[in-house]
Amino acid sequence: MTGEIERELSYVDAVREATEQEMARDSSVILFGLDVDDPKAIQGTTRGLLEKFGRERVFGTPLSEDAMTGVAIGAALAGLRPIHVHIRMDFLMLAMNQLINIAAKSRYMYGGQAQVPIVVRSMIGKSWGQGAQHSQGLYSFFMHVPGLKVAAPTTPYDAKGCLIQAIRDNDPVMYVEHRILHFQRGPVPESSYTVAPGKARITASGSDVTLVGISYMQIECLHARSYLASAGIDAEVIDPIWLSPLDIDTIVESVRKTGRLCVVDNGWVTCGASAEIVALVIERLQQIRPVLVRRLGFAPVTCPPTPILENLYYPNATTIASAVYDLVRGGDNGWMPKQRVDLQEIQFRGPF
Amino acid sequence: MQARFYRALYRIRRVEEEIAAVYPSDKIKSPVHLSIGQEAVSVGVCEALRADDVVFGSYRSHALYLAKGGNLRRMIAELYGKADGCAKGKGGSMHLIDTRARVMGASAVVGTTIPQAVGFAYAVKLQRKDSVVASFFGDGAVDEGVFYESLNFAALKALPIVFVCENNRYAIHTHQSKRQKLDNIWERARGQGMPAEQIPNNDVQRIYECISQSVGQLRAGSSGPFFFECLTYRLKEHVGPSDDFQLGYRTREEADVWLRTDPIEQLRAHLDPAERRRIETEVEAEIKDAFAFAEQSPWPEASELYTDVYDG
Numbered sequence: 072m073t074g075e076i077e078r079e080l081s082y083v084d085a086v087r088e089a090t091e092q093e094m095a096r097d098s099s100v101i102l103f104g105l106d107v108d109d110p111k112a113i114q115g116t117t118r119g120l121l122e123k124f125g126r127e128r129v130f131g132t133p134l135s136e137d138a139m140t141g142v143a144i145g146a147a148l149a150g151l152r153p154i155h156v157h158i159r160m161d162f163l164m165l166a167m168n169q170l171i172n173i174a175a176k177s178r179y180m181y182g183g184q185a186q187v188p189i190v191v192r193s194m195i196g197k198s199w200g201q202g203a204q205h206s207q208g209l210y211s212f213f214m215h216v217p218g219l220k221v222a223a224p225t226t227p228y229d230a231k232g233c234l235i236q237a238i239r240d241n242d243p244v245m246y247v248e249h250r251i252l253h254f255q256r257g258p259v260p261e262s263s264y265t266v267a268p269g270k271a272r273i274t275a276s277g278s279d280v281t282l283v284g285i286s287y288m289q290i291e292c293l294h295a296r297s298y299l300a301s302a303g304i305d306a307e308v309i310d311p312i313w314l315s316p317l318d319i320d321t322i323v324e325s326v327r328k329t330g331r332l333c334v335v336d337n338g339w340v341t342c343g344a345s346a347e348i349v350a351l352v353i354e355r356l357q358q359i360r361p362v363l364v365r366r367l368g369f370a371p372v373t374c375p376p377t378p379i380l381e382n383l384y385y386p387n388a389t390t391i392a393s394a395v396y397d398l399v400r401g402g403d404n405g406w407m408p409k410q411r412v413d414l415q416e417i418q419f420r421g422p423f
Numbered sequence: 424m425q426a427r428f429y430r431a432l433y434r435i436r437r438v439e440e441e442i443a444a445v446y447p448s449d450k451i452k453s454p455v456h457l458s459i460g461q462e463a464v465s466v467g468v469c470e471a472l473r474a475d476d477v478v479f480g481s482y483r484s485h486a487l488y489l490a491k492g493g494n495l496r497r498m499i500a501e502l503y504g505k506a507d508g509c510a511k512g513k514g515g516s517m518h519l520i521d522t523r524a525r526v527m528g529a530s531a532v533v534g535t536t537i538p539q540a541v542g543f544a545y546a547v548k549l550q551r552k553d554s555v556v557a558s559f560f561g562d563g564a565v566d567e568g569v570f571y572e573s574l575n576f577a578a579l580k581a582l583p584i585v586f587v588c589e590n591n592r593y594a595i596h597t598h599q600s601k602r603q604k605l606d607n608i609w610e611r612a613r614g615q616g617m618p619a620e621q622i623p624n625n626d627v628q629r630i631y632e633c634i635s636q637s638v639g640q641l642r643a644g645s646s647g648p649f650f651f652e653c654l655t656y657r658l659k660e661h662v663g664p665s666d667d668f669q670l671g672y673r674t675r676e677e678a679d680v681w682l683r684t685d686p687i688e689q690l691r692a693h694l695d696p697a698e699r700r701r702i703e704t705e706v707e708a709e710i711k712d713a714f715a716f717a718e719q720s721p722w723p724e725a726s727e728l729y730t731d732v733y734d735g
Contacts, residue, residue, distance in 0.1 A: 101549070127549050128549070132576070133572065133575055133576055133579065135572035135573075135575065135576060137538070137568060137569045137572055138537075138538040138541070138569050138572030138573045138575075138576055139538070139572075139576070140538070141535070141536075141537065141538025141539045141541070141542060141569065141573065142538050142539075142541050142542035142545060142573075142576060143542060144538075144539050144542060145479075145538060145539035145540060145541060145542025145543040145544075145545070145546070146542040146543065146545050146546040147542075148527055148528070148539065148542070148543055149477075149542070149543045149546030149547060149550070150546065150550070151546045151549070153542075168532060168535060168569075169535070169538070172530065172532050172535060173530065173535060173536075173539065177528065178731045178732070178733070178734070179513055179731045179732055180510060180513055180514045180518045181510050181514055181518065181520040181528060182508065182509065182510030182511035182512075182513050182514060182520070182731065183511070183730070183731040184509070184510065184520050184521075184522045185520060185522065185527070185528060186734065217732050218732055218733065220733075240734070241734035241735075242733050242734050
């Protein structure tokens with residue numbers, strides 16, 4: 072982040088601005104998905120684009136996630152750069168055949184004769200009763216498959232830079248947005264810029280333990296760091312930004328220093344991004360130094376809509392701090408910081 | 424035109440007969456889904472297309488690839504798993520591609536390329552080009568939800584695409600009547616909002632005329648899409664080089680009906696013998712050359728394993 076920037080933008084406006092700038096720069100960029108052209112304009116991320124670029128380049132679609140993903144791929148094979156928007160990541164389950172069997176594989180199985188430069192934007196919901204099928208962070212499915220790239224930006228700055236990179240990228244990119252992050256504001260340069268794949272960011276430095284927070288959990292990890300500081304624990308926090316390709320080097324170097332790693336995922340831990348990150352770190356450091364690890368993520372159940380249970384389902388800054396306290400101090404200490412008003416989680420502003 | 428049809432049909436038939444002949448040697452390292460018996464559909468359609476028109480196919484696409492002008496040498500090399508294959512040995516028989524001939528891909532998952540063809544047609548329209556797209560699939564693909572989603576969007580946006588359903592009645596070994604309540608695929612396309620017609624009997628001439636007319640209308644600016652259900656018949660087993668009448672899911676008598684009206688035989692009877700011999704001699708030489716090319720092509724380098732996963 073350079074000195075020129077002090078303009079603040081919301082995550083929503085950062086996404087919108089990235090799209091607008093790229094569509095203005097490159098006439099091959101098109102934007103479609105359910106409701107991208109409706110009055111709510113995907114929380115505002117597509118607002119004004121229809122008026123500016125016209126109905127051929129910006130259009131709402133039938134409720135046909137499977138075919139419309141294939142349409143995106145076919146348009147990409149013809150030289151366009153489609154952005155396909157899904158208001159929930161859960162809906163991508165209807166598009167898995169096209170994403171996994173064609174988008175990810177075309178470059179390879181066609182011997183380099185074809186490429187599929189598509190961007191698939193999808194949103195993860197949280198709270199206010201969104202429940203079982205509006206809340207899933209399923210990006211590890213896509214990390215598993217060679218040929219796909221996965222970005223999960225946390226800040227408005229990275230939201231803009233990752234989206235511009237994703238649009239210009241010649242490979243299919245799964246671009247994951249957390250609905251709660253849409254409310255975030257932060258510095259965003261007006262000019263066009265990219266956030267390169269495979270480069271993580273150390274968002275707070277520390278010496279006692281490495282915290283890796285994915286997507287929205289990055290915010291909770293930074294809050295947890297403040298709680299831990301009050302207990303004399305100095306945590307380093309890393310935002311991977313891109314999950315595929317994953318910048319494991321930055322995480323390994325941090326853990327080489329701290330000897331302790333806690334990965335907090337915005338998804339389930341089993342076979343998830345946290346499992347992958349921990350395994351990669353251990354593979355790299357096991358002969359070099361002892362490492363203590365911990366993974367935190369969604370409870371291994373279906374997301375319940377009632378707030379009483381939902382609060383138990385998600386990690387938050389205090390539960391993360393408590394788990395990391397035990398990781399650093401050893402044992403089961405039962406330490407739980409008292410919640411501070413300034414470190415409360417960002418709440419979804421209902422109603423829908 | 425008769426001679427052109429004959430050359431194209433004979434060439435595809437003979438290429439696949441050679442594949443079947445070589446298959447027991449285990450030199451072909453790829454499951455092959457032969458088009459023998461179904462060549463007329465690909466030939467009838469592709470003879471009506473221009474070089475810059477685009478096709479997408481299924482795992483049974485040897486005929487489509489060749490009819491559209493895909494490189495024969497590189498196709499055989501692909502089946503052999505060699506470095507000169509159209510996908511450098513990394514696609515196999517089920518994923519033939521030749522972007523120069525505008526054969527834009529084929530998928531082993533039934534119905535999968537239908538929406539890609541639609542998306543390509545969307546791009547063609549947006550780019551103000553006058554080329555058209557032909558989407559090839561079988562009656563099995565009509566069982567898939569993506570078929571209906573794709574037709575709906577193509578009709579909604581009036582796209583320059585021709586849907587070609589190669590109805591050979593079988594999805595692997597299961598007859599259409601066991602999978603679909605009604606035998607009316609073309610009527611279902613009409614219900615989705617596009618002109619549709621059923622063409623019986625592997626009628627290469629009729630297919631050519633229908634596609635020529637449709638494509639002509641599309642180029643003149645008429646709204647697409649168009650839909651044709653072409654009745655045809657797979658003479659060999661679902662996958663592999665042999666007959667499969669011993670399995671009992673179909674009878675030899677059923678196949679005999681189609682053999683009696685085989686367009687290759689019918690055209691042969693009408694051709695001048697000297698011209699026929701000239702065509703056959705040229706095709707045989709081309710096939711011999713292609714198999715020799717595949718035999719001599721090197722295996723891919725080990726580094727190829729990690730090439731083309733991502734750009735650069």
